[in-house]
Amino acid sequence: MKAVVTGNEMKAIDTYTIQEMGIPSLVLMERAALSMVCRMKERIDRADRILCICGAGNNGGDGVAVARILFGQGYSAAIYMAGNPEKWTEETKKQIQIARNVGVPEYNELDLTHIRVLVDGLFGIGLSKTVREPYHTLIEKVNQWRGRRKERQVWAVDVPSGLSSDxxxxxxxxxxxxxxxxxxxxxxxxxxxxxxxxxxxxFVENIGFPGKSLQVHPSAGFTCHVQDFEQLPKRKNDSNKGTYGKILVIAGSKNMSGAAYFAGRSAFVVGAGLVRILTPEANRVILQSQLPQAMISVWEETDRDSLANMLAWADTLVIGPGIGTSEIMAQRLKSVFAGSQCPIVLDADGLNLLAEHEEWYSLLNGRTILTPHMGEMSRLTGCSIDELKADRGKAALKLARERQIICVLKDSSTVVSDGKHLYFNQTGNHGMATGGSGDVLAGVIGGLSGAGEGLFKAAYMGVFLHGSAGDAAAARFGFRGMTSVEIIEGLIEILKN
Ligand SMILES: NC(=O)C1=CN([C@@H]2O[C@H](COP(=O)(O)OP(=O)(O)OC[C@H]3O[C@@H](n4cnc5c(N)ncnc54)[C@H](OP(=O)(O)O)[C@@H]3O)[C@@H](O)[C@H]2O)[C@@H](O)CC1
Ligand SMILES: Nc1ncnc2c1ncn2[C@@H]1O[C@H](COP(=O)(O)OP(=O)(O)O)[C@@H](O)[C@H]1O
Ligand SMILES: [K+]
Structure with a gap:
């Protein structure tokens, strides 16, 4: 797992490293610039004209140092100081002094005529509020210059200027x-x-922040990488089907058997020992033939006692894919919530029903993972999708904290929160914007939870795994050709490897 920080978290780590650890700011800046130059040299030619546009803050100081190092190595690099000289930080002043001593060319005006590589050192994590003039016009001018011309490159120092690092x-x-x-x-x-x-x-570059700085100023955010597959529950030789979890999938309605299939099959594929699907009678034959490894129960034959038995049997419930939002389903869900104690993964129409029955939260808190996409999240919170997208991390954290649940806020960039921490997912692709993809995720998370993972870990590892499966599917079948069936194939492939 790797930390993912906000601008303020990074500033606290910077300050601690400089003031408490005693690593001088200019040393960090030199390492930052050196690491950037190393990355650039893999992708630029010696003949390229390079211009470093630098602001008044330390992001500008980094940019000046990049120009000076490239110039020193024989590259044709120059500087354009865009920031107000009265605002130059001490470090930036020093960098400019060094660059002038060394003889790095300096532009007095922005002239991009012969430039092929542009280094953006205008603003980094110090940007606050909306970009002011004259920088707004400057940024637009550079964007126009870059246009769609593939031979031109823009390299951002730390973060692209104008982007909120949070x-x-x-x-x-x-x-x-x-x-x-x-x-x-x-x-x-x-x-x-x-x-x-x-x-x-x-590229994330280690420029010498001691591990202690992050320990003293821990970040709330983190992400997973390939090596984190190691964290998946281990399987034992001395085991049986009861060892890996019994999952009750409450899913599907008439003409919606697929949702139940995808959730149930995915739970099996991540390793669940037993899966029972509770669904309407209309789906019985379809599911028995498509997913014979699952046990099927139907609502029409389920009375209070048999429901109680199913709920007592299950280690984890996956509820919601394709169930619809009828009044009878609302009553059934309420009995399921009241009659069960195990972890619940609540998805799709289960979430839409919850949005209409706030009182159910008291039956759910402390044991439930909610997996809303933006539309469902909007219904759950009353916030518009634009408001949610403006700060996904904050939205997930708030719902998780207020409702004491785990929130998996699904989107092109999914975030997961337990109310304290935030997982930022980096796997997955637009090929996953396909019907049933969310049902697969619900099954994956349910399968991991049933195998004994804690709720938060089941949720973020499930999202990580699901996205990785989508990437494997895209590699094999392409973004257009892949569907939820291929995402499950992808799951099998990556779990095998
Ligand atoms: N600490 C270290 O030693 C290390 C730091 N490092 C580097 O420092 C960067 C952070 O530097 P930083 O904190 O100086 O802020 P920075 O991103 O340059 O921006 C501040 C400038 O932007 C301006 N500005 C702000 N908002 C604006 C707006 N809306 N519209 C217009 N202008 C606006 C603001 O002007 P002001 O608002 O004060 O008038 C000020 O001039 C970091 O990203 C990394 O690259 C690394 O080298 C590692 C070691
Ligand atoms: N552009 C994308 N990039 C990455 N992941 C995506 C993208 N679009 C969708 N996904 C993922 O696919 C899943 C879609 O879920 P959902 O909207 O509930 O689909 P469905 O209701 O069809 O099952 C989510 O896990 C989401 O994160
Ligand atoms: K920048």
């Missing part, structure tokens, strides 16, 4: 990058859309 939203306008080299730790704004797109390919 939310991934543009603060008025953003200087769009092809590459971003970010220092210390990944920033939230670079993972969350539209920031992820605006940042281009991102």
């Amino acid at each position: 939310t991934g939203q543009p603060l008025g306008c953003v200087l769009k990058a092809d590459y971003t080299v970010t220092f210390g730790y990944m920033k939230r704004g670079i993972i969350l859309y539209p920031g992820r797109e605006l940042a281009g390919k991102c």
Whole structure:
């Protein structure tokens, strides 16, 4: 797991490293610039004209140092100081002095005529509020210059200028990058859309922040990488089907058997020992033939006692895919919530019904994972989708904290919160915007929870795994060709490896 920080969290780590650990600010800046130059050299030519646009803050200081190091190595690099000289920080002043001593060319006006590579050191994590003039016009001018011309490159220092490092939203306008080299730790704004797109390919560079700085100023956010597959529950030789969890999937309605199939099959694929699907009679034959490994129960034959038995049998309930929002289903759900004690993964129409029955939260808190997409989240919270997208992390954290549940806020950039921590997902792709994809996720999380994972871990590992499965599916079948069936194939493939 790797930390994902806000601008303020990063500033606290910066300050602690400089003031308490005694690593001078200029040393960090030199390492930042060096790491950026190393990345750039993999992708630029010696003949390229490079211009570093630098603001008054330390992001500008980094930019000046990048120009000086490239110039020193024989590259044709120059500086354009865009910030107000009265606002130059001490570090930036020093960097300019060094660059002038060394003889790095300096532009007095922005002239992009022969430039091929542009380094954006205008604003980093110090940007606050909407970008003011004259910087707004400057950013638009650079974006126009870049246009769609593939031979031109823009490299952002730390974060693309104009991007909120906390939310991934543009603060008025953003200087769009092809590459971003970010220092210390990944920033939230670079993972969350539209920031992820605006940042281009991102490199996270360790520039010497001691681990202690993060321990003293821990970040609330984190993400997972390939090596975190190690965290999945281990299987034992000396085990049986009861060892890996019994999942009761309450899903499907007439003409919606697929939702039950996807959730049930996915729970099996992540390793569940036993899966029972509770669904209307109309789905019985379909599911028995499509998913014979599952046990099927139907609502029409379920009375109070048999429901109580099913609920007592289950280690985890997955509820909601394709159930509809009828009054009879609302009554059934209420009895399920009141009659069960195990963890619940609540998805789709289960969430839509919950939005209409706030009083159910008292039956759910402390043991439930909610998996809303933006529309369902809007119904649950009363906030508009635009408000939610403005700060996804905050929205997930707030719902989780207020309702004492785990919130999986699904989107192109999914976030998961337990009310204290925030997981930022980096796996998955637009090929997953396909019917049934969310049902697969509900089954995956249910399967992990049934195998004994804690709720929060089941939720974020489930999201990580589901996105990785989508990436495997895209690699094999392409973004258009992949459907939820192929996402499950992807799951099988990555879990095998
Ligand atoms: N600490 C360290 O030693 C290290 C720091 N590092 C680097 O420092 C960066 C952070 O530097 P920072 O804190 O100086 O802020 P920075 O991003 O340059 O922005 C401040 C400037 O922007 C301006 N400005 C702000 N809002 C604005 C607006 N809306 N519209 C217009 N202008 C606006 C603001 O002007 P002001 O608002 O004060 O008038 C000020 O001039 C960080 O991202 C990383 O690159 C690394 O080298 C590692 C070591
Ligand atoms: N552009 C995208 N990039 C990454 N993941 C995506 C994208 N679009 C959708 N997804 C993922 O696919 C799933 C879709 O879930 P949902 O909207 O509930 O679908 P359905 O209701 O069809 O099952 C979510 O996990 C979401 O994060
Ligand atoms: K920048």
